[in-house]
Amino acid sequence: MSRQTIVWEIALVQCDIALGDPKLNRERLEARMEQAAASSVKPDVIMLPEMWNTGYALAQIGQLADPGGIETRSWISDFARRHGIQVIAGSIAEKRDGRVYNTMLIFDRDGQEVDAYSKIHLFRLMEEEKYLTSGERPVLFELDGVKSGASICYDIRFPELARTLALKGARALFIPAQWPHPRLQHWRTLLMARAIENQMYVVACNRTGISGSDAFFGHSLIIDPWGEIVAEGGEGEEIMTGRVDLTLVTQVRERIPVFADRQSQLYDL
Numbered sequence: 001m002s003r004q005t006i007v008w009e010i011a012l013v014q015c016d017i018a019l020g021d022p023k024l025n026r027e028r029l030e031a032r033m034e035q036a037a038a039s040s041v042k043p044d045v046i047m048l049p050e051m052w053n054t055g056y057a058l059a060q061i062g063q064l065a066d067p068g069g070i071e072t073r074s075w076i077s078d079f080a081r082r083h084g085i086q087v088i089a090g091s092i093a094e095k096r097d098g099r100v101y102n103t104m105l106i107f108d109r110d111g112q113e114v115d116a117y118s119k120i121h122l123f124r125l126m127e128e129e130k131y132l133t134s135g136e137r138p139v140l141f142e143l144d145g146v147k148s149g150a151s152i153c154y155d156i157r158f159p160e161l162a163r164t165l166a167l168k169g170a171r172a173l174f175i176p177a178q179w180p181h182p183r184l185q186h187w188r189t190l191l192m193a194r195a196i197e198n199q200m201y202v203v204a205c206n207r208t209g210i211s212g213s214d215a216f217f218g219h220s221l222i223i224d225p226w227g228e229i230v231a232e233g234g235e236g237e238e239i240m241t242g243r244v245d246l247t248l249v250t251q252v253r254e255r256i257p258v259f260a261d262r263q264s265q266l267y268d269l
């Protein structure tokens with residue numbers, strides 16, 4: 001098991017999202033990201049919520065989605081390079097080959113795109129499957145040499161995905177979301193379970209505000225591999241911060257060797 005000592009200061013931009021207004025959303029987010037970068041404790045990682053460019057303006061998503069994600073990629077890359085900060089750019093509505101994906105973008109400190117993950121499990125309760133196309137592959141990426149996994153919102157209801165990523169070496173799972181009331185208990189419990197069962201950090205950034213009939217409750221969370229809450233947001237807008245020490249993953253996995261005790265010959269996974 002890796003013994004590398006990596007400590008990250010993480011900043012989660014928990015904010016409202018204007019429905020169907022990518023320009024306004026970009027302006028607001030850029031301002032908040034600059035604010036996070038200027039903080040006395042400079043973050044190593046900044047993370048944004050799900051579908052922050054358009055919100056759930058699904059009926060117009062074909063016109064609103066960023067073609068090829070080109071505009072978003074350009075300014076996020078520039079931000080990451082200027083500040084030397086890794087950015088998990090939440091997710092955006094991205095148009096590719098005439099289809100629209102809910103895509104998470106990941107940039108390193110040099111502004112290079114490390115990988116992109118398109119949401120695999122589309123959420124029928126919000127009719128995502130009618131307007132969006134499902135991603136085709138789980139994504140494991142490295143930031144500062146730390147293997148990390150990608151999931152988006154509803155994906156956390158599928159423990160198979162987080163487990164697949166953990167088995168491939170993920171030590172942290174990053175989750176942008178737009179998760180509304182009345183399912184706060186589901187949100188907290190599922191995130192906690194993914195952290196404890198996989199003995200990894202769970203870093204989840206949720207939006208706030210009201211959109212149509214949905215009220216989003218914030219409560220962004222950073223949970224450590226032992227299931228302790230490192231930081232939790234309130235219901236309003238804030239830049240939530242927390243410090244994670246990745247060596248704790250190794251310590252917890254040694255203390256309770258869940259991965260060594262798996263009886264994988266008896267499972268499908």
Ligand SMILES: O=C(O)CCC(=O)C(=O)O
Binds near residue numbers: 126
């Ligand atoms: O699973 C849930 O309850 C919320 C999921 C969701 O809102 C989403 O995936 O966008």
